[in-house]
Amino acid sequence: MNIFLSRLTFFSALLLLASWHSFAANEAFKFGKIPDDVVTTKTYAPDPEADAAVLSHVGNVKIDYHVSDGFLVNYSVHKVTKILNKDGLSHGDLEIPYYVFAGRKDDVFGIKGFVYNEVNGKIVKEKIEKEHIFDEEVNKNYRIKKISPPNVKEGSVIEISYEITSDLFSYIREWEFQADIPTQWSELTFEYPEYYSFTQATQGYQKFEIYEEKGGTGNAAWTNQERVTNGYTVSSQVSSNSVTYNTTKYHYAVKHAPALEAEPYIDNPWSYSTKVEFQLQSVQFPNSARQILTGSWEKLAEELLQDEDFGKMLQKGAFAKTTVESLIADAASDEEKAVRIYNHITKKMTWDDRVGLYPTKALDKSYKEGKGSAADINMLLTLFLNQAGLSAFPVMTSTRGSGFLNPANPVRYRINYVLTLLVVGEKQILLDATNPSLQFGYLPLHAINFRGFAMIPGQSQWINIGNSAVNSEVMMVNMKILDEELLASVQRNFQGYGAARIKGKIAVDGKEKYTESFSNELKDWDLKSIDWENLDTKDKAVVEKYELVGTSGFEVSGDRIYFNPFEDVYLSENPFKLDGRIFPIDFMYNQKRQMVVNIEVPAGYVVEEMPKGLINQFNEKGLVYSYRISSPSPDKIQIMISYQVNQTLFEASQYAQIKEFFDAIAQKQKENIVLKKV
CATH class of the missing domain: 2.60.120.1130 (Jelly Rolls)
Structure with a gap:
């Protein structure tokens, strides 16, 4: 988009900026208190060509004590979005992902909001009701709350707030300070007790308006009920207890963040967005031993290789034996064997456009059906290569549109793709059999994403994901x-x-x-x-x-x-x-x-x-x-x-x-x- 002052005179710029003064001075709005001039204004001064703009996006994350459940992660989010023209209408919708892992879960609640419109010179404020909120189950671990506010039109301001309570301590949600539309103000606080240790990592190119760490205090209170015997009399005695603990509080804010837009020859703008991530390192409560929780990519690889729904599937290759023997019968070299197997899998299997870490079904079933996800197909390729006596291993990575894997932050939710690594002598060849039109050794463009972690028993390692061809x-x-x-x-x-x-x-x-x-x-x-x-x-x-x-x-x-x-x-x-x-x-x-x-x-x-x-x-x-x-x-x-x-x-x-x-x-x-x- 064009720089603002290149389109307007300096005097006009001052007038437009003045129209936004009411919230520029107080960056975060109070819920339900959107100024009228924010509703009536027609453009976003820092970027007059924007279709929509995030005026305020504020998150508060705090780990505190609940009497019934102990310590939980509590999220509170408030977002205000301005729609500037018809092309920006879709930005009025909001999606809230939430997760369920092995009995642990997120609880999304307290969704509320308003749509503000100017009608006949007056500001009309319409409430977001339950019928505007929908649930979608993507898979057994991943679900989405979808919010579709009513009567969103050009000029609308959409205000939404919600809360999440979660016992997923190892997954503190990352905070994106940028969007695909410009963001006026984005702010996050994260406060946690001294019993927990977190690392934080920021990335991106935007300057932080606020970037600070400071200490604080918190309090946990609970009651104990004991049975007391006095001779022949039994009674209950209730005692109240509390403890004060120290906290660490991070505070970040970014002002006037431009829209993340595609430029020529960029893999994915979101890979470079300004954001912050947190990783749980350890937990130590009073009078307890310290629990080191920080994992590693090596440990994650070992777990996956031993997982019945992942690595163990590669050991169930009897169904492929006869086919593989026929394919490689007169091959002159190991690489020729691999080429024949690769060509066979790309011809036999049709990709259903699904991605993910885990295969969706048993590999023999996928092969029989001739259709499957990227994980189904590339794990099949790995299995067939192993059946031919070749050294082939799965590689966990993420697709080009999903950002990079961070070597310092080993988390499963970042992984959504599996490739095959073939080792022939000193040569390493990355393979992906989802595109039948590609030659052996060429990766589909969606799979070229900087790095992946090869799951080699005892020798797992990072490898560069690119095309040598x-x-x-x-x-x-x-x-x-x-x-x-x-x-x-x-x-x-x-x-x-x-x-x-x-x-x-x-x-x-x-x-x-x-x-x-x-x-x-x-x-x-x-x-x-x-x-x-x-x-x-x-x-x-x-x-x-x-x-x-x-x-x-x-x-x-x-x-x-x-x-x-x-x-x-x-x-x-x-x-x-x-x-x-x-x-x-x-x-x-x-x-x-x-x-x-x-x-x-x-x-x-x-x-x-x-x-x-x-x-x-x-x-x-x-x-x-x-x-x-x-x-x-x-x-x-x-x-x-x-x-x-x-x-x-x-x-x-x-x-x-x-x-x-x-x-x-x-x-x-x-x-x-x-x-x-x-």
């Missing part, structure tokens, strides 16, 4: 100038993600629909024919051949022809538009693209002007681009372009140089070739 494309173009238009014959050879994209689209849509979509995307070109080779094989490049006629980048003026064969070609526009950036630049996978364009100069014309060549490199050949042009004969022009991504991740501090690198490419590919009539 190179995504490549070679494009050959022969062009002729016919009267006042161009004829282009194109052949493109794809390996990797480009090949998977074409095969996947044709498999889903069919060739006719794919051709229609391809034709509609062309600018100033007419598609005359198109065909493909190797759509049914994984070990060969997909070949796409087509012919075009059009006027793209072509102009006749007097006795000269001006044309640019790259007007709408890849990299002709710089993908990096912003002046600055706070997130890393992630190209995801290595790339190698080559293009050779042969141009036939029409009779009666000579080459008057050609662009100069260019060789552009950045960060020790992390990015490489070359443009070479020549006229090997009076009637021929040849252009050769090469583009390589050899380093996939760059720091935000390198953004200016990367933007400059792509600027140079875009400018070069805009330059014309000039032919003169003789």
Whole structure:
């Protein structure tokens, strides 16, 4: 979004900011006390183009004593959201996840709220009722309270508060200070007794308005009832007891947090959001031994490998023995065995789009049905590879849209995906069999998420999750100038993600629909024919051949022809538009693209002007681009372009140089070739 002062005069900015003064001075609203001018205002001053904005999001978390249940975690949350236009209407809804684990649970209660609207010049305040609140059971451990407030429209202010009581001490909910819309004020306090020890970790790029830790006190009170015998008389004696204990209190706040928005070449903005997490380290009550509760990824891996619903399933592979023996019968190497098994699983199994750590059913049942979750399919792949005598192990990780796993915070709820690690000699190969269009060794894009933890008995370890395989494309173009238009014959050879994209689209849509979509995307070109080779094989490049006629980048003026064969070609526009950036630049996978364009100069014309060549490199050949042009004969022009991504991740501090690198490419590919009539 554009910076505010670039759109408005300074005087107008002052007027708009003044309209928000009523809550800017007191950042957190009191429940039920939303000022009228907050309801009537039409824009959010710090970001006038926002569809909606979180005006206030305040959480208080406290571990204190309950007579009937002992110590519990108590959450109190109050959120105020402003809807600014129709595109922001969905931000009026709220979802509250809650959990049930092995007899422990969250109890969500006290949900209340209002929707404020301006109607005929007056503020109307409508209550959120029970019929606006729904429950959804996602799985046996995970549920969601869904709140859909009434009469949400442009200009509405939605206010919701709720409470949670939980005995899940090891899972203190993380607090996100940012959202996919701008946030005016986000604040969290967390207070706990001296009997508990927590670590806290913050991440993100926003400045904290408040960041402090201080001490306090709390009190636990209870009663004891004892039977007292006095001769032949038995009576009850009630005594009251209490203890005062010290507490630790964390307090955080962030002001004017911008919306988390997708930018070119970023894996997932939420991976870099400003947030705080807590991890329970130990518990020690008076006159009791200290309990160390901090787990480790190694310990979690051991537990999972011994779990009947996870690791033990890999030992039940008798059903696969005959199939595996047939698949690898004449394989010349271990890697060839693995390729055959991988191809078999991708052909046999259909992914149902579900993710998660645990398989959804017994692996022999999934195999028989031919359909399953990502965990079902990749655990099957691991089992089949083991049955072939190969060293294969499950890898726990999270999907690209779910954030990174934190090595310092070993928690199961962060894990929602399983890959397969194959070890062949000194070589480690990560595999995922959910996409039948991908070649052996290529991971689906949703699975490339920085790191995962390989569960190897006695040797579990962190591994980088990326693609060592190179995504490549070679494009050959022969062009002729016919009267006042161009004829282009194109052949493109794809390996990797480009090949998977074409095969996947044709498999889903069919060739006719794919051709229609391809034709509609062309600018100033007419598609005359198109065909493909190797759509049914994984070990060969997909070949796409087509012919075009059009006027793209072509102009006749007097006795000269001006044309640019790259007007709408890849990299002709710089993908990096912003002046600055706070997130890393992630190209995801290595790339190698080559293009050779042969141009036939029409009779009666000579080459008057050609662009100069260019060789552009950045960060020790992390990015490489070359443009070479020549006229090997009076009637021929040849252009050769090469583009390589050899380093996939760059720091935000390198953004200016990367933007400059792509600027140079875009400018070069805009330059014309000039032919003169003789």
